Amino acid sequence: MRLLQLVSPALPVGAYTYSQGLEWVVDCGAVKSEAQVGEWIGDALAGAFGGYELPLLARLQDAWRAGDDGQVAALNARCLASRETSELRAETVQMGYSLVRLLVDLPAFAEQPGWVARLKAVDEPAFPTAWAAAAVAWQVPAADALGGYAWAWLENMVMAAVKAVPLGQAAGQRLLSSLAAQVPERVADALQRPPEAWSNFQPGLAIASCRHETQYSRLFRS
Structure with a gap:
């Protein structure tokens, strides 16, 4: 249930704005x-997201679980630099x-000894850093956490395409179905x-991100 909470579109961190x-x-x-959207998102899943962010998230979970806050800080800095x-x-x-602010107000997280202090000690925490802390504190198995994180990212990207292209809701579900089939391989590789x-x-x-920063009219923040 905690993993479902972390990957829910209702999680108030503003993911839908990007x-x-x-x-x-x-x-x-x-x-x-639809086909070009699938190619773009699939390339990102196999590339920067799957080849960097997912393995980084896996190591962040290891560091939080081991109590190695120095390694957490180093991985957080690496995430920001990337x-x-x-x-x-x-x-x-x-x-x-936004996720840190939410977690420190959630009894399910805040009442676990030491977690709030550890999380607040991270200077400028990136989203994967805070997310990994919640997953470990709530004892979500590493592979399940990576799969859930990838699903949440995929869902957000597909929903962005549904709005921007635009695509129909059925097309969005077809994309989610085909792209999600690639996630287990990406998770296994990341681990x-x-x-x-x-x-x-x-x-x-x-x-694309550089050009978006000066795009004349836009719906999304990135």
């Missing part, structure tokens, strides 16, 4: 069909701040991928 550059590629006409544009960095910082093999090298995504 598209991570997708809005710009739609606006410029590079992505304008954001290639100002809006992508602002996104993870804003969502991290064993060593830090030296992490990669967020995805120039198209970075360019």
